[in-house]
Amino acid sequence: MHDAAVDILGQKIALERIKTEIPVRWPGARPLSVEELKSRVKSSPLIAGWRLPAETVDADSDLILALPDLYPNALPIVALPEPPEAGELPHVELDGTFCLTTSSALMELPADIRHAEHVVREASKVLAQGLSGENQEDFLDEASTYWTLGQPDKREIWLTSSCPRTSKLLHVAILKHAVVLADNAAQLETWLASVYPGLSPRIKPAAVLLSLPEPIYPRSYPKHTGDLITLASTAGDKALNLLASTLKPGAYGYIVFSFEHNKQTVLLGLRSDTGAHISIGVKSRCPLWRGYRKGRVPGTILLQQIANAKFPVVRMGVTRVDSDSLLHRTAGSHAQSVSNISVAVIGCGALGGMAIQLLAQIGIRRLTLVDGDVLTWQNVGRHVLSGQNVGKKKADGMKADILARFPDYDVEAIPERWEQAWKETPDLFSGHDMIIALSAEWLSDSMLNTLSKQGPDMPPVLFGWVEAHALAGHAVTVLPEGGCLRCLTDKFGEFQHSVFDVPPEHRIQREAACGAFYQPFTAASAAPTAAMVVKTALDALTGRITHSEHRTWVGAKDQSDMVDASITARWFQDLQTHGYERVYKKPIHEQTECPVCGRLS
Ligand SMILES: [Zn+2]
Numbered sequence: 001m002h003d004a005a006v007d008i009l010g011q012k013i014a015l016e017r018i019k020t021e022i023p024v025r026w027p028g029a030r031p032l033s034v035e036e037l038k039s040r041v042k043s044s045p046l047i048a049g050w051r052l053p054a055e056t057v058d059a060d061s062d063l064i065l066a067l068p069d070l071y072p073n074a075l076p077i078v079a080l081p082e083p084p085e086a087g088e089l090p091h092v093e094l095d096g097t098f099c100l101t102t103s104s105a106l107m108e109l110p111a112d113i114r115h116a117e118h119v120v121r122e123a124s125k126v127l128a129q130g131l132s133g134e135n136q137e138d139f140l141d142e143a144s145t146y147w148t149l150g151q152p153d154k155r156e157i158w159l160t161s162s163c164p165r166t167s168k169l170l171h172v173a174i175l176k177h178a179v180v181l182a183d184n185a186a187q188l189e190t191w192l193a194s195v196y197p198g199l200s201p202r203i204k205p206a207a208v209l210l211s212l213p214e215p216i217y218p219r220s221y222p223k224h225t226g227d228l229i230t231l232a233s234t235a236g237d238k239a240l241n242l243l244a245s246t247l248k249p250g251a252y253g254y255i256v257f258s259f260e261h262n263k264q265t266v267l268l269g270l271r272s273d274t275g276a277h278i279s280i281g282v283k284s285r286c287p288l289w290r291g292y293r294k295g296r297v298p299g300t301i302l303l304q305q306i307a308n309a310k311f312p313v314v315r316m317g318v319t320r321v322d323s324d325s326l327l328h329r330t331a332g333s334h335a336q337s338v339s340n341i342s343v344a345v346i347g348c349g350a351l352g353g354m355a356i357q358l359l360a361q362i363g364i365r366r367l368t369l370v371d372g373d374v375l376t377w378q379n380v381g382r383h384v385l386s387g388q389n390v391g392k393k394k395a396d397g398m399k400a401d402i403l404a405r406f407p408d409y410d411v412e413a414i415p416e417r418w419e420q421a422w423k424e425t426p427d428l429f430s431g432h433d434m435i436i437a438l439s440a441e442w443l444s445d446s447m448l449n450t451l452s453k454q455g456p457d458m459p460p461v462l463f464g465w466v467e468a469h470a471l472a473g474h475a476v477t478v479l480p481e482g483g484c485l486r487c488l489t490d491k492f493g494e495f496q497h498s499v500f501d502v503p504p505e506h507r508i509q510r511e512a513a514c515g516a517f518y519q520p521f522t523a524a525s526a527a528p529t530a531a532m533v534v535k536t537a538l539d540a541l542t543g544r545i546t547h548s549e550h551r552t553w554v555g556a557k558d559q560s561d562m563v564d565a566s567i568t569a570r571w572f573q574d575l576q577t578h579g580y581e582r583v584y585k586k587p588i589h590e591q592t593e594c595p596v597c598g599r600l601s
Pocket residue numbers: 483484485486487488590591594595596597598
């Protein structure tokens with residue numbers, strides 16, 4: 001901590017105080033020298049430390065109590081005087097430090113002697129549980145942390161495969177910062193092309209997933225290929241055969257172990273080196289080939305030889321990157337309920353781009369993106385796509401953007417106007433559960449509205465747009481039951497339910513020199529409308545809305561005041577009574593004068 005901060009954060013006073021209190025609280029506490037502190041505990045810079053005698057801490061061992069650099073705004077740490085073997089005790093790091101709190105823990109600050117007493121008490125409890133073996137299960141709760149402790153290769157294995165409880169062969173691609181595994185070469189190629197376009201690493205069938213019947217505890221963590229094959233043999237003969245066909249002499253092989261713990265699948269990875277470290281020139285010396293011609297060693301004999309050779313293995317962490325797993329963290333079981341839903345989005349502009357990303361992230365896996373426009377530099381100020389996409393069709397750019405997150409999604413881009421595509425393919429929208437129209441073009445919206453109400457094979461349509469300056473936004477859901485978009489407009493297409501009137505000089509801006517019109521608003525102002533559109537779509541798709549509905553987001557008053565906007569007569573009472581910065585929901589009733597609904601009734 002730098003000098004100014006020491007004074008402001010009260011370190012000097014706190015340090016003096018605790019230095020006098022510790023020998024009283026733990027008689028016989030021996031202060032550690034600066035050298036001892038530096039050499040002993042490596043996890044963080046320390047400003048003071050003591051060795052507390054075992055009898056004063058009610059533990060089977062002396063404990064080291066030390067104050068981190070940020071004390072008293074961080075908890076004191078506790079460590080064992082001698083570091084244990086890796087994986088000997090749960091909640092103890094390689095340098096002997098106890099892991100007692102998470103970074104999100106709440107505590108009274110600044111810390112003092114009471115905090116020190118607390119962490120010492122906790123550490124002695126954890127030590128006792130560790131020595132008696134009663135907290136062995138904790139090794140499984142944080143299995144991948146213990147598995148990778150002290151391993152030299154910090155790269156992770158990324159598993160794209162979606163059912164990791166079946167033993168199977170996998171394909172592998174090695175990247176600079178990760179190793180990617182997939183069920184087959186085609187799946188891996190698709191994944192790489194989506195997430196890392198332009199990279200084309202070699203794809204090899206050099207990996208295997210082994211489903212184990214029992215969890216792996218640190219005592220059976222493999223240290224070499226002998227241990228590896230012992231562990232793999234617990235998965236049965238089929239697993240051993242798979243392993244034998246994966247481990248090629250003179251090459252790296254990747255193994256993912258899976259087992260169940262607390263009804264969840266735990267995945268642990270490993271790289272075996274069956275002689276890859278032996279340079280090509282002396283490859284013939286590789287013990288695996290002794291007595292055999294290269295590549296002609298029978299599987300079981302090869303496995304035995306690999307086991308006997310005790311080649312090194314490196315344990316690696318595994319992260320599942322299939323969309324099921326990624327969505328489970330965010331949308332939970334909810335993602336499953338929309339996994340078969342298909343949505344077409346018309347308009348991939350600022351609002352459309354945001355909505356498309358949100359739709360993908362809530363778990364809508366089948367998307368058709370329609371927009372004939374090209375992304376320009378003028379767009380990137382509020383579009384979700386970056387400058388790298390300038391010159392591309394927005395629909396193509398959005399497709400690539402979604403697939404870079406979720407390569408296993410089914411996304412189609414139609415980089416032309418929907419009317420054009422629809423003329424060529426009349427059943428363009430059949431098979432979709434909803435159309436979300438976000439282009440805010442009256443002619444297009446009016447036609448979609450009529451088609452949705454009267455056309456065959458047309459799903460419901462949700463229209464979304466923002467008012468001038470994005471002071472308010474609308475989501476109009478047109479369902480078979482209830483009114484339609486034209487029930488809310490006059491015959492010229494003027495929306496009759498806008499919240500604000502903006503004086504003409506503030507309405508629409510014109511670009512210098514090129515004459516293009518644009519609406520000034522920021523992505524932040526439009527974001528609530530994008531979120532409302534997507535939540536509304538979800539409600540309609542999951543049956544929570546069954547009657548046409550008009551939702552309106554009304555933004556902040558100071559924003560509308562800034563452009564001299566006035567509230568329309570229709571909204572005056574609502575805003576007086578219920579206020580700004582909220583969503584209003586109103587049913588849309590069929591209007592007899594509506595040219596669409598009037599004709600139906
Ligand atoms: Zn109508």
